[in-house]
Amino acid sequence: MHTSKELIPQEACCTQYNIEVSFIRQLSEYGLIDIVTVEEKSFIHGDQLNELEKFIRLHYDLDINMEGIDAIAHLLTKVRNLQSEVSHLKTRLQIFNADV
Amino acid sequence: MEFIDYYKVLGLDKNASQDDVKKAYRKLARKHHPDLNPNDKEANKKFQQINEANEVLSDPEKRKKYDQYGKDWQHAEEFEKAKQHQQRSGYSSNEGYGGGFGGGNFSSEDFSSGDFSDFFNSMFGSAAGAGGGGGRRQAQFKGQDYNAELTITLKEAFTTHKRTFTIHDKNVRITVPAGIADGQTIKLKGYGAPGLNGGPAGDLYITFHIEEDNTFKRFGNDLYATVELDLYTAVLGGEKTIDTMDGKVKLKVNAETQNGTKTRLKEKGFPIYKEEGKFGDLIITWNIKIPTGLTEKQKELFRALSQS
Known part of the structure; x- marks a missing residue:
């Protein structure tokens, strides 16, 4: 998997997405994204931008509060795992059916 | 319409x-x-x-x-x-x-x-949809990620090779690195659905499934195989040519080799993913075959041997 080690200043994210610093801080407090502090400046890992954008959409476009985002993030992880498992089992079943 | x-x-x-x-x-x-x-x-x-x-x-x-x-x-x-x-x-x-x-x-x-x-x-008009709302911001959507599954044989997983397949009417040609594992997922950035409002395209996730092989069983980077060995070579020692994923190899068999004995062939196993030139081991289990259809004279010799 590709992982970007690039650190993006928190302020740059706020400017780019037109969001408040407190929103990012709250996401961090809920354990939804990680903030890295270097020389008293806050940064976000580049590979977390997709997640951040998703949380922004959930909060600002769909009016979902932080507790809701937290629950959704948890359930989405479960959904993805289950989808992956179903997909894997379907493939296994296909192989089995082909053999019979 | x-x-x-x-x-x-x-x-x-x-x-x-x-x-x-x-x-x-x-x-x-x-x-x-x-x-x-x-x-x-x-x-x-x-x-x-x-x-x-x-x-x-x-x-x-x-x-x-x-x-x-x-x-x-x-x-x-x-x-x-x-x-x-x-x-x-x-x-x-x-x-x-x-x-x-x-x-x-x-x-x-x-x-x-x-x-x-x-x-x-x-x-x-086709331009009307873009940014008509005048809202807080013009959010850019990353395109939807696609998930695909690819089943390959163990032999195919052994070598780096190209594969072409079609996903959502789009031909995708990928290089499958040697040593890919069963259930492993690789990401192809930008091969998902197109982005929205100028956002980046989604990614394509391909999960590989590797078919069972009749000869070799794979555990991590090591391969396991059971090879038949005739009784005489097992007792007296000698040489035996065996198949590996990479071709044939001649092995020295020690005298008095017991049934079920394992021999490890260093670096004759599976290639290590994205570590060029590095391989796991091949572990051979000897399955000693008792001769059948013996002549009366051969049986006599075995009897003499058992009484000696």
Whole structure:
């Protein structure tokens, strides 16, 4: 998997997405994204931008509060795992059916 | 091209207020938003319809035009021309294309016109969908990620090779690195659905499944195989040529080799993923075969041997 080690200043994210610093801080407090502090400046890992954008959409476009985002993030992880498992089992079943 | 009842899409009647439209949009968007329905094409399609309805009904001008022409949207342009002509001639008519529908309103910040229906583009123009809402921001959507599965043989997984397959009518040619594991997923950045509002394309995740092989069993980077060995070579020692994934190898067999004895062949196993030139080991289990169809003389020799 590709992982970007690039650190993006928190302020740059706020400017780019037109969001408040407190929103990012709250996401961090809920354990939804990680903030890295270097020389008293806050940064976000580049590979977390997709997640951040998703949380922004959930909060600002769909009016979902932080507790809701937290629950959704948890359930989405479960959904993805289950989808992956179903997909894997379907493939296994296909192989089995082909053999019979 | 079919007429789309945007009020019906949002579950509203024609007299719905802007606030009603906003509430209906938010409620439906929460249900069908792609972020909340990963890998669900139906939800994605539904969300686009909701967005389109919102784009029209949340914009007073678009809503007015939609309400005015409704089902007769195809004739809207010619009607407008006729009306202007009549006005210039000092003559007006009230008949013709009256408003058919009520109004809703929504603002789509998430989809470009490219994602709207032909009906929408025909009525409002292909540029109308982009940023019409004037909202807080013009959010860019990363395109949907695609997931695919690929089943390959153990032999295929042994070497780096190219594969071409079609996903969503798009041919994708990939290089499968040697040593890929069963269940391993690789990401192809930008091979998913196109982005929205200039956002980046989604990614393609390919999960590999490796078929069982009749000869070799793989555990991590090591391969296991059971090889038959004749009794005489097992007792007296000698040489045995065996198959590996990489060709044939001649092995020295020690005298008095017991059934089930294992021999490890260093670096004759599976290639280590993305570590060129590095391999696991091949572990051979000797399966000693008792001779059959012995002649009377051979049996006699065995008897003599057993009594010695």
